[in-house]
Amino acid sequence: MPTCRHRPLKGGAQVGRTWPCRPLAGLGIAGLAVVVTLSQSCAAQPEAAARNEPPQVEYVGTHIWHMPHEDFGGFSAIEIEDDGTRFTALSDRATMRWGRIERGDDGRIAKMVPEGHTRLKDSRGRALKPGWVGDSEGIAIGKDGKIWVSFEGLTRVARYDTHTSNATPLPRPQEFKKMQRNSSLEALAITDDGTLLTLPERSGALGTPFPVWRFRDGKWDQPFSIPRSGDWLAVGADMGPDGRFYLLERDFLGLLGFRTRVRRFDLGPDGFSNEQILLSSYPLQYDNLEGISVWEDEQGIRLTMISDDNFSRLQRTELVEYRVTEDKP
DSSP states (O other): OOEEOOOOOGGGOOOOOOEEOOOOTTOOHHHHHHHHHHHHHHHTSOOOOOSSOOOEEEEEEEEEEOOOOTTOOOEEEEEEEGGGTEEEEEETTSEEEEEEEEEOTTSOEEEEEEEEEEEOBOTTSOBOOTTTTTOEEEEEEOTTOOEEEEETTTTEEEEESSTTSOOEEOOOOHHHHTSOTTOSEEEEEEOTTSOEEEEESOOSSTTSOEEEEEEETTEEEEEEEEOOOTTOEEEEEEEOTTSOEEEEEEEEOGGGOEEEEEEEEEEETTEEEEEEEEEEOOTTSSSOEEEEEEEEETTEEEEEEEEOOTTOTTOOEEEEEEEEEOOOO
């Protein structure tokens, strides 16, 4: 099979080994040739330059996760805990799975071992149905173990004290009700002091920054924004152990599939600064990566991303991991 590499990252960041390209189900050889040609053309387009020197970014591995359950799939968010040995994964159809991760000596995922799953509930204990009310997209877990979930459709954020508890909904600003349908709160993150940060998938226009909403002291405000570039859409976020804000973005190219980009920012009292593009994938290199978790082991910061297969036979659930290491002076 042909192999792919990431395009060179700005500032000389390095990428590790090669890996097989994803197969294109349902396309003939002639169509595949056209797609490959167009893919190479798209990959050659320049990215916006990062503002400072990026770190070393190394590909770790890709794990294909499958379970023969009707409600398995559609993953929109993931949280990795305990140095990469435990997970909580959220589907966009209001289901959640959690369990442990078995890893090989090289640190790659060898097996996902679910220990439980549930359908999210509303504040009265009723199971949420997929669709307008149950379109769960973002997840963040605080240091106290409480789980926060952001929703599209009926745009809101809710707290779950445990995986199986009833929802405690947060107040809904009027601005949440005005967000674009099916393009609202995809990304959710939490800081060490318990402050929530969320932003919509779309900003309203190509030249309009993504508005970042903040929840602290029982109130919402929108003090910050993140620059938007090209057709990239915000689909996931996390606060890293380094105190930086990591943003996962997606670009959909039709038959050319998806592209993935990860940016990170310093976060201070005045907002986001020191933007860095950590990686930017080729079309078809990965599936529809929608969720990101940033954690740390003895070798550095790890990025774990999960794909939404849209419950389609032509797609799959991928867990893609990268390692980020800083250059030491």
